Amino acid sequence: MNRVIGIRGEDINRWERRVPLVPEHVKELKGKYSVETLLEPSRIRVFTDEDYTNAGAKIQKDLSPCSTVFGIKEMPLDVFKKGTTYVFFAHVIKGQAHNMPMLRRILEVRANLIDYEKIVDKRERRLIFFGKYAGLAGMIDTLWALGKRLQWEKIPNPFRKVRQAYRYETLQEAEEAIEVVGSKIKADGLPDSLVPFVCGFAGYGHVSRGAQEIFSLLPTQEITPQELLAFGKQSKHSKNRVYKVVFKEEHMVEPIYPRHSFELQDYYDHPEKYRSKFSSYVPHLTVLMNCIYWEKRYPRLITKKYLKRLFVPGARPSLRVIGDISCDIGGAIECTLKATDPGNPIYVYDPLKDNIADGYQGRGPVILAVYNLPCELPRESSAYFSNVLKKYVPEMARADYAVPFDRLKLPESIKNGVIVYQGELTPAYRYIEKFL
Numbered sequence: 001m002n003r004v005i006g007i008r009g010e011d012i013n014r015w016e017r018r019v020p021l022v023p024e025h026v027k028e029l030k031g032k033y034s035v036e037t038l039l040e041p042s043r044i045r046v047f048t049d050e051d052y053t054n055a056g057a058k059i060q061k062d063l064s065p066c067s068t069v070f071g072i073k074e075m076p077l078d079v080f081k082k083g084t085t086y087v088f089f090a091h092v093i094k095g096q097a098h099n100m101p102m103l104r105r106i107l108e109v110r111a112n113l114i115d116y117e118k119i120v121d122k123r124e125r126r127l128i129f130f131g132k133y134a135g136l137a138g139m140i141d142t143l144w145a146l147g148k149r150l151q152w153e154k155i156p157n158p159f160r161k162v163r164q165a166y167r168y169e170t171l172q173e174a175e176e177a178i179e180v181v182g183s184k185i186k187a188d189g190l191p192d193s194l195v196p197f198v199c200g201f202a203g204y205g206h207v208s209r210g211a212q213e214i215f216s217l218l219p220t221q222e223i224t225p226q227e228l229l230a231f232g233k234q235s236k237h238s239k240n241r242v243y244k245v246v247f248k249e250e251h252m253v254e255p256i257y258p259r260h261s262f263e264l265q266d267y268y269d270h271p272e273k274y275r276s277k278f279s280s281y282v283p284h285l286t287v288l289m290n291c292i293y294w295e296k297r298y299p300r301l302i303t304k305k306y307l308k309r310l311f312v313p314g315a316r317p318s319l320r321v322i323g324d325i326s327c328d329i330g331g332a333i334e335c336t337l338k339a340t341d342p343g344n345p346i347y348v349y350d351p352l353k354d355n356i357a358d359g360y361q362g363r364g365p366v367i368l369a370v371y372n373l374p375c376e377l378p379r380e381s382s383a384y385f386s387n388v389l390k391k392y393v394p395e396m397a398r399a400d401y402a403v404p405f406d407r408l409k410l411p412e413s414i415k416n417g418v419i420v421y422q423g424e425l426t427p428a429y430r431y432i433e434k435f436l
Contacts, residue, residue, distance in 0.1 A: 003035045003397045006066030008088075009042035012073040015166070015342050017046040017378040018130075018385070020070040020087075023055035025390040030056045033394040038063055046378035068396050070389075073372065077105045082423075085112040085401055090419065093118065094295065095435030103420070104436060110423030112401055119392070119417040127413055128388050133374035133381035134325050135210020135291060137165040140174050141376070142323030143181070143214075145346045145368050146287060148360040149320050155191055158184040165376035166342050175217055182218040189239035196237035198228065198284055198318070201246045202301055202332070203291035207325050208246065211289045218242050225251040231284050245281075252278045252292075253299055271298045279306045282319060289323045294332040301332045307351035311364055321366045325373060335364075339371035 010016040021029070021037070029035040037057040041049055049059045063069055064081065071088035080086065090113055092103045106113050116128045140162065147159030158181045168174040190197055199215055201208045219241040223231075228245050231237070250262045253274040260273070267274055276299035282288070290301065302322070310317050324336045335349040337356050347369075348362040349355075360366050374381040392414055399410050405421045419429050 003033070003394075004066050005029075005035060005037055005393065005397050006063035006069040007037060007039045008063070008069060008071040008075065008079070009040035009045060010072055011076070012372075013341055014044060015375045016073055016372060017044050018072050018375055018382045019045060019047060020072060020382075020386065020389055021393070022383050022386040023047055023051040023057070025386045026052060026057050027055035029390060029393055033397075035394060035397050038066055046382060067401070070393075074099060074102055077102060080106050080109045080111045082110045083112075083401065085114060085396070085399075087114040087116065087396065089117055090115045091117075092419065092432060093429070095432055097435070100436055103432070106420050107423050107425070107436075111420065112418065112422065113420040114396070114414065114417045115419050116389075116417065118419065119413055121413055128385065128392070129206060130374040130381050130385055131206035132210035132213075133377050133384065135207040135212070135289075136171065136214055137373040137376040138207075138323050138325035138368065138370070139211040139214035139289065140165040140168075140178070141342075141345060141370065141373070142211075142287060142289065142321055142368050143178065145323075145360060145366050146321045148346075149366050150194075152361050155193055157191065157194065158188075164342060164345065165373075171377050171380045175214070178214060178217040185242065186219040186240050190242075192239070194286065195239045196231060196284075197242045197286050198223075198231070199242060199244055199287040199289065200228075200281060200285045201244065201289045201291060202252065202278075203293075203326075204246055204248055205291065205293075208289070208291035211291060211323070211325065212244065212246070215242075215244060220244050222246070225281060228281055228284050247278070247281070251281075252276060252301060275299055276301065276303075278302065282306070282310065283317060286318050287321050287323065288319065290326050290333050292326055292332055294326060294328050298332070300334050303334045304351060304354060307335060307349070307364065311351045313352070319365050321368065324367060324369045327369045327371055333367070336367055336369050338369065340369050341372075342370060342376055345370050 026037045039052050039057055039059050040061055041059050068085045073089055092099050119127050121127060141164050143159050144162045144164050147162050150157040151160050165174055201212055221241050222244045225245055225247055249264055249267055254277045256273055256275050278301045322333055324333045327339055329336060344358055345368055346360055346366050347356040347358045348364050348366055350362055350364045395410060405426060418426050425432055
C-alpha cells in the first residue's frame with residue numbers, strides 16, 4: 001500500500017505560513033510507520049525546506065506519487081488529480097459560494113476530499129483545529145486595533161504599544177508585551193472616559209478560551225451578564241482593572257413566547273423559536289469578541305439596524321472594537337461585510353451610511369475580521385495542530401480509497417470528514433448539491 005504523503009506549499013496569500021505537519025512529526029511518522037513525506041518547495045513556510053530534508057522528507061514540486069495530500073487552506077483548481085485524497089480546511093459545508101468552483105473541480109476529476117472541520121467525535125466535537133490560536137491572535141490584534149482607535153480619538157491609553165500578533169517573534173514575546181500593558185493599567189489606571197472597561201466574549205469554546213487567555217494577562221475581574229446589566233446604575237468602577245464577561249447561549253437569546261423557557265438543545269434544534277436579546281448588553285461593552293459558530297438559521301448578535309440606533313448623531317457609545325474571530329460575512333455580526341488579512345486587518349463600519357472604510361478612523365465600531373488569524377502565530381499553531389494530526393495520518397495514508405465508501409476502512413471520526421469520495425458527495429453532505 002502506498003504510504004507516501006504530500007504537503008502542499010500554501011499559496012492562498014503571503015501570510016499563510018502554517019504547515020499541517022512539522023518536521024519533528026514528519027521524522028516520527030517515517031521512523032514509526034514508514035510514512036514517507038514529499039513537500040512542495042515554499043519560500044514562506046514557517047519551517048524551511050532544509051528543516052524537512054533534515055527530518056527525512058523530500059522536496060519536489062510533483063506530488064503525483066502521493067496517495068494523500070495534506071494542506072491548510074483552499075487549493076487552486078489545477079491541483080486536484082483523479083484518485084488522490086486531499087485533506088484541508090475546504091470551507092464548503094455551508095455552501096460557501098466562493099469555494100463552489102473548487103468543490104466542482106474535485107467532483108469532476110473524481111478525487112477525494114477530507115475536511116479537518118468535520119473530523120469529529122460521537123458528540124460532534126471537532127478533533128483537529130486551530131481554534132485556540134485564532135483566539136490568541138484575535139485578542140492580540142483586537143487590543144492593537146483598540147490602541148489605534150483610541151489614539152485617533154486622542155485618548156491616552158496603554159494599548160497603543162501593542163503590536164499585531166505577527167509582529168512578535170513568538171507568542172511568548174506577545175504575551176510579555178500584554179503583561180506590560182496590564183502592569184501599567186494596574187499602576188496608573190485607565191482614563192476616566194474608558195471606565196468601566198468591559199470586554200465581552202460571545203462563546204466559550206476553544207476560540208473564546210484562547211482570546212480569554214490573552215485578556216487574562218491584564219488585571220481582570222470577571223462579572224456575569226446579569227451584573228453587566230447593572231453596571232449602568234453603579235457610580236464607582238475601578239480604573240485599575242478591566243472587566244470580562246462571557247456570554248453563553250442563554251444570555252444571547254430568549255424564547256419568542258414568554259411562557260416558554262430556554263433549553264439549549266431545543267435552541268440548537270429549533271432556533272426559529274428564539275430571538276436575540278444581545279443588544280441589551282452592547283451599550284456596556286468597550287470591546288466585543290465574537291467567538292461563536294453561526295449559521296443563517298440562528299439569530300444575529302448585532303444587526304445593522306441596532307447599530308444605527310446606537311450610533312445616532314451626537315452619541316458616543318462605549319463600543320470601540322468588535323473582534324470578529326468567527327468572521328462569518330454578514331453573519332452573527334451583520335456589519336462584518338468583508339474578510340481581511342494581516343496586512344490590512346481592520347475597517348470601520350458607519351451605521352448611518354451603511355458602508356465601511358479601511359482603517360480605524362470614522363464613526364462606528366472598528367471591525368477586525370482577519371480570515372486566517374492563526375497564520376499570525378505560524379510556528380506555535382502549526383506545532384499544536386501537527387501534534388494532533390499525526391495520530392490520524394498513518395490510517396489515512398494506508399487506507400484503500402478504491403473500495404466502495406461503505407467498505408472504506410477509516411476510524412469513524414475521520415470518515416465523518418469525508419466530503420467527497422471517488423468524485424461524489426458522500427451521503428451526509430449531499431445537501432451541498434443545492435449550492436452547486
